[in-house]
Amino acid sequence: MKIIGTGSALPQKEISNDMLAGFLETSDSWITTRTGIHTRRLLSTETLRELATKAAQAALASSGLQASEIDYLICSNVANSYVSPSLGSILLGTLGCVCPTFDLNGACAGLVYSLDIADSFLKTGRARNILVVAAEQPSRFCNWHDRATSVLFGDGAAAMVVTEGKGFRDFRLTGVPHTDVMYYKRSLEPTPFDRVEERTTPLVMEGREVFRIAVESCINDVDVLLQRNGLTGADIDKYLLHQANMRIIECIREHLEQPREKFPTNIQKYGNTSSASVGILIDELSRAGELKDGQTLMISTFGGGFVTAAAILDWSAIQY
Secondary structure, three states: EEEEEEEEEEEEEEHHHHHHHHOOOOOOOHHHHHOOOEEEEOOOOOOOOHHHHHHHHHHHHOOOOHHHHEEEEEEEEOOOOOOOHHHHHHHHHHHOOOOOOOEEOOOHHHHHHHHHHHHHHHHHHOOOOEEEEEEEOHHHHOOOOOOHHHHOOEEEEEEEEEEOOOOOOOOEEEEEEOOOOOOEEEOOOOOOOOOOOOOEEEEOHHHHHHHHHHHHHHHHHHHHHHHOOOOHHHOEHHHEEEOOOOOHHHHHHHOOOOHHHOOOHHHHHHHHOOHHHHHHHHHHHHHHOOOOOOOEEEEEEEOOEEEEEEEEEOOOOOOO
């Protein structure tokens, strides 16, 4: 499987750390030191559907395919205004696609989970051209009186068109039960028979434990993929990691003993955009010409659950 088109979209509204300090007990220094984040983009007048549509249209345009040529649409999304229909179903209408679709909630690892499924569909001949969209609005998960979580996130969308060909060498997906360290709960509609008390709980995150699990899991995934494919850390041209926290990225880099230039980041501008994060990074790097034909890339992501997803691919340059 290879990527033949990429796209991304971000909200227009940019929120600085100083703006957050206007109503939270925090400061630019406090946020930057702990996370590396300076600004983030948050939805205000736009909708998540609009962002997802823009990202998908950009990916289709760069792939040279029409919406009618897409055989499957896989949408990575944790939460949006609709429970049903799926976000993917909504996108079919805005894009003009007529194909099967489903939403996948793989938390922040959802994009790579979706790519792994797409790879399986292609290998079994179930589809030829697949559109993968990751669209997230984590700003709506948070308690905006809690500086520990609300300062971390931004909204955004990314998309990729994939087809048959040489590109992805290998995937590694894992899941371990750590649901208590990071979760967001929404109450459902009551029934006359329900006797279990429910309430919406904004994002709960045990920061230190999430940090530890993220670093250990990512390092393990990268090490396994390198060994399984007969590679060393030096053989990878770019490490494209989930943009959750600059300190997490730095810990992983130090373990691998690789130079900083191999670890591009955009978390400082956008915050943690959940499953869209790596897709946005890939789109930006590709359009800037920073991903060269024949480079070997390592993608590594992690998210609540606790789930991880990593992949190795040989990059083919895209003409935009």
